[in-house]
Amino acid sequence: MIHGERLSRLLTVIIGQKVTVKQVLPSQSKRLAAEASLIIMDIVVELESGALANVEIQKVGYHFPGQRSACYSSDLIIRQYDRQKSLKKKKFSYRDLQKVYTIVLVEHSSREFHQIPDQYIHRSSQKFDTGLELELLQEYIFIALDIFQEITHNIDKELDAWLYFLSSDKPEDMIRVTEAYxxxxxxxxxxxxFQRKPEELIAMYNETLALYDKNTVELMIEEQQEEIRRLEEEAQKREEELRLNKEELRAKDDELELxxxxxAKRAENT
Incomplete structure (x- = not known):
């Protein structure tokens, strides 16, 4: 993997503990390619500890982000289980399984994230409300890059620099990032x-730029079209109400004139 140390550093500052990317794993996902994909990058990596991480960058946040990420996290668990059991056979134990991280960075986040407008990074791990301690394996990290841009104005830590690097192409932001780091x-x-020679970039990321989640994208497009149709109907209804109001005003003007x-006639006769 080219420059694996950079991805290792990014994951280290996101997860909050030192990690080293051991390898990028081939995709085994059954997600369908779709020309209307909202995915910029989606890779699965194995960390030095044996843990797996699915790192995804989305152009526009998908609907059902929680359910969708839970499905992909479960895929990582099963994938790790199959590999460990194949390697260790009868010596396999569930203690051989390591954590799996689902990390999603979204350029234009969905409405769920905007309900908490003062937070751009959300971390989740499974815990029991009784204090029972079991080693549960699935952790999730969501980063809303648009909210980060709205509420972050300084580069106080390395994670800020990475998120500016991933979310902004403004010259002033580039200068601030490189001055700090x-x-x-x-x-x-x-x-x-790469911008001068885009064919190299396309060749390098040919697989990671594969288009995913056809059904979800189509659903989002259908919902947008339905929203447009609803707004058009509302506009037509308002136009009709305005027309009726104008007719009513005109009728009242006529009554007032009569x-x-x-x-005036009565005044003339008196």
Whole structure:
């Protein structure tokens, strides 16, 4: 894997403990390719500890983010279980299973995340309300990059630098990132080189830019179309109400005019 140390560093600052990416694993997901995909990147990596991490960057946040991530986390558990049991056979024990991390970074997050507008990173692990301690394996981290941009104005820690790097192409942000963490200079230079030779970038990420979740994307498009249709119907209804109101006002004006004439006529006769 090219520059695996960079991904290791990113995961270290996100998870909050030192991790080393051992390898990028081939995709075994049954997610269908779709031309309307909202995925920018989706990779599964094995960490030095044996843990698995699914790292995904989304252009637009999918509907049902919790249910969707739970499904992919379960895939990672089964994948690790199958591999360990195949390797160790009769010596296999459930203690051989390591944590799995589902890490989702979203450029334009869905409405659930905007209900908590003062937080951009959300971490979840499973715990019991009684204090019972069991080693449960699934952890989730969601990062809303748009909310990060809205509420973060300084680069106080390395995670801030990474999130600016992933979410902003503003020159002033690039300068601030590289001043705070000079190592990012090399990353920005490589991006500039890729922009001059995009065919290399396409070749490098051909698999990771695969298009996923066809059904979810189509559902989101259908819902957007339904919302547009509803707004059009509301607009037509309002236009009809305005037309009726104008007719009512016109009728009242006519009544007032008749009353004015009647009063004028009576005044002439008195």
């Amino acid at each position: 000079p190592a990012f200079r090399e990353l920005y230079m490589e991006i500039a080189e 009353l004015r004439r009647e009063l």
